[in-house]
Amino acid sequence: AQSVTQLDSHVSVSEGTPVLLRCNYSSSYSPSLFWYVQHPNKGLQLLLKYTSAATLVKGINGFEAEFKKSETSFHLTKPSAHMSDAAEYFCVVNPDNYGQNFVFGPGTRLSVLP
Amino acid sequence: DTGVSQDPRHKITKRGQNVTFRCDPISEHNRLYWYRQTLGQGPEFLTYFQNEAQLEKSRLLSDRFSAERPKGSFSTLEIQRTEQGDSAMYLCASSLEDEQFFGPGTRLTVL
Numbered sequence: 001a002q003s004v005t006q007l008d009s010h011v012s013v014s015e016g017t018p019v020l021l022r023c024n025y026s027s028s029y030s031p032s033l034f035w036y037v038q039h040p041n042k043g044l045q046l047l048l049k050y051t052s053a054a055t056l057v058k059g060i061n062g063f064e065a066e067f068k069k070s071e072t073s074f075h076l077t078k079p080s081a082h083m084s085d086a087a088e089y090f091c092v093v094n095p096d097n098y099g100q101n102f103v104f105g106p107g108t109r110l111s112v113l114p
Numbered sequence: 115d116t117g118v119s120q121d122p123r124h125k126i127t128k129r130g131q132n133v134t135f136r137c138d139p140i141s142e143h144n145r146l147y148w149y150r151q152t153l154g155q156g157p158e159f160l161t162y163f164q165n166e167a168q169l170e171k172s173r174l175l176s177d178r179f180s181a182e183r184p185k186g187s188f189s190t191l192e193i194q195r196t197e198q199g200d201s202a203m204y205l206c207a208s209s210l211e212d213e214q215f216f217g218p219g220t221r222l223t224v225l
Contacts, residue, residue: 004156032212034212036216042218043117043118043205043215043216043217043218043219044157044205044207044214044216045216046213046214046215049212049213051212090156090157092156094212100145100147100159100162100164100169100170101159101162101170101172102147102159102214103159104149104156104157104158104159105156106154106155106156107154107155107156
């Protein structure tokens with residue numbers, strides 16, 4: 001079965017410091033991977049996606065993620081956190097690129113301290 | 115506003131009643147998805163339409179749940195004989211390819 005693990009349910013950083021949100025996946029095939037963000041009382045928004053092109057993917061708002069097949073990881077990073085980054089972040093896998101059964105991780109809540 | 119819309123935004127019902135939710139996708143999007151999200155969890159896939167055809171259904175979608183997309187545009191999700199365990203946020207998303215655009219959700223509370 002395909003699954004997504006987000007190793008931290010809550011991450012807290014100070015404004016201006018780096019952000020690292022961890023994601024590991026299991027998939028029998030070469031998956032497509034995504035990060036979505038959910039701000040309070042707002043809809044989910046796509047941050048970035050990996051679909052078997054470059055392994056380092058750049059997204060919106062300064063976020064990027066690196067696909068590491070050997071580690072089955074797709075960690076999300078940002079060099080410098082901003083207060084507006086405080087939100088829930090979801091790692092998502094489309095396990096086989098043919099079906100549409102997208103699997104969401106449990107989410108990581110990011111807090112940014114002043 | 116040309117985003118995904120959902121109606122109603124909130125629904126409170128008594129156990130055993132039927133409820134129906136509506137999703138209006140972005141107009142040119144041929145793919146439409148329904149998800150369920152409970153507190154503290156990520157969204158769980160329920161079902162997927164390509165145009166009017168329902169192509170995938172999760173095992174989470176019991177026989178009390180039914181979804182339709184009759185003309186390949188808006189979609190409805192009906193829950194019959196609601197149970198307290200059905201209380202959740204029901205999310206709709208649409209896409210042309212793999213980037214899904216999500217609606218604001220319908221929050222269902224079953225008393």
